Amino acid sequence: MTVAMEEPKLDIERHIKYWQRCLKTLLPTQYTSTDSNRMMLGFFILSALDLLGTGADTFPEKDRRNIRDWILKCQHPNGGFCGSPNHRFPDAYYVDVGHGRQQMDPANLPATFFAILSLSFVGTLEQVRRDDCLKWLKTLQRDDGSFGELVTQDGAIEGGRDMRYCYIAAGVRWMLKGDTPPIGEDREGDIDLEKLVDHVRSGQTYDGGISESFQHEPHAGYTCCAISTLSIIHRLPISSLSGAEAPGLTNIPETIRWLVSRQVGYTEEGEEDEAETKTPARPVLQGVYENEPLVPGLSLQDVDFVGFNGRCNKSVDTCYAYWVTASLDMLGQDRAQLLNIKAARRFLLEQTQHRIGGFGKAPGNPPDIYHSYLGLAALAIMKEPGLKPFDSALCVGAQQKEMMELLREAALSR
């Protein structure tokens, strides 16, 4: 069919306005419940502006310096970063009074990942306390290979045993060159990579997805974090450096089946999720509308919108467009093309893109920083015109990843 259908556009200008507002004005009070994740929100703001071509490289030097100072002020004296200045005490409180340096409010793993990434937009990594950070990172790993998000003064590792922290640990290790330390550096200080791979592998579920840890329900977010982990440490079956190492995924075709199954046909009449209804089954097939005859040979054109859910039989949500697309993108070149990109793009642009810029979680929702970034990132992986190419493993623009490669070398050779 060659009907010249008007395709929706990404409203670049409005998105830039949205993100500049996030950068320059106070976030509304409702964000108080995310106060401990401000480092993450800050990263989303800097990276979104970068994807839109108006990143920190265009800011006045004074602004760049202030942002850099703010991030570094959240660095924990014992290594790692805090999630927000609300967790960072004045320096005097950390002083050793005889039982080792005080922990106070401990450093946080996700905050550390986002702080280092954010620094790469506004300066160098030279002021990151690399050795302390890598030493601290090792203390976050449990015997089963998983990572916690923080470690308390008495050594207890706290936080869920899930794939997010595995991913973030692998990312921090890579950004600080813990993976390829300088000659002469003690390898004993590294995390246990084999245990990490084993933990990720044991998170695979019977239906091809990946769960937070063994034998729980698979989830697109955890699946993506698991694949990102393996991608960063070169343990995807497609990226293994040698055949000797055990791959972290055992059945890629099953994982791909699970990922493409996250696509859900969406209709505007509020029937987005036929599967979520609790009435007994109707003889309606996914992807086929009730009111349309089942004529053979019908093309894809008749499906207007495809959203993504995070788990089988759940509702669609903007962020899963990212988690699914990024997962496939890492599983091989053009794997994201296995998705119904055209209808997925239309869903994001016409259903969850907001008229003031940004994206909401679901159709009709107001935009928020998390969904706005992941909506933009999903479109970047889909090669949306006007957005910079994307690196799914590090969750930043591809150019920024290259920049990070330079910065991590430079920080070591200072």
Place this chain on the structure above:
Amino acid sequence: MGKYEGDPEWDDVVPIPQDDGEGALAQIAYTDEYAEAMGYLRAVMAAKEYSQRVLDLTEHIISMNAAHYTVWLYRASTIFALNADISQELNWINEVALDNQKNYQIWHHRQLLLDHLYPGISSDSAALQDLTESEIEFMTQMFDEDAKNYHVWSYRQYFVRKLNLFNDAELKSIETLLRTDIRNNSAWSHRFYVVFSDPKHSTSGSRATEHDPRIPDEIIDREIEFSKAATFEAPQNQSPWNYLRGVLRKGGRKLSSQECFANEFVKIPEDGEEDIRSSHALDFLADVWAEEGKTEKADEALRLLGDKYDRIRKNYWDWRRGMLKEDEVTKAVEKVELGQ
């Protein structure tokens, strides 16, 4: 004047204000109430104070920022230091959890409380019974709000492991949830866990994706029948189809052992219109036929999926068709190389 500043009970505490500086990212319009309470929290944490007023303060902060990752830990430390009543704390977080459906920290806190409580009652069967009943009752209440709440299911799994609840009562409670919603994939996943990680008849450490020779045949048969019954109820529900594949793999059985069953939903006559009642059945049969070397039939099933019955995934089904051909070529090459 703030709530704490004006309270004589807090006279002795000097709050530690937050210093955001100039280049702050993601700065939030804090209420004065929140900013003040956080200042007092930092002060009591610095002084390592564990007291009743700290419990009140942490409760206040949690009501404004339930995702604060250390206020919960500090509250737990305070509870343990004061030797406070754990069941009273459990009752309190029941309320908080019901008001904060999406919060993870609450469930971590609950695990800490259970881990603390458990050693003291592990040999008291009446106390364990009470705990089991009250916890299951609370989770049921949470499931009434959202039967797919990920945090509650994670906790459920922890609880089953902790109290060794791999039993009929647990399977029955899953069946109750599935009777309400046969598409509740969280319940399906939990069933897989309870059945195939039961220490009585599974190999310790066996992964979800592996054949486990220790699982008795009658359990494999029972689970196959369970998924089949659910499929007859809702053929287009993917959960039991996925479950069936998982069970067959656990049992080391071929997909083709269920060809007849899948054919209940797929009729493709030599001539005339086909009758398809489930795209998942067609997908299942495509794999069965590929397994049996019936490439043409498998290809036709995949074509029907892409062109007609699951059009939103056409690119995927086309890719599968390509894979099928590649497999065929590989097998043909192998045959030639073996001189067959």
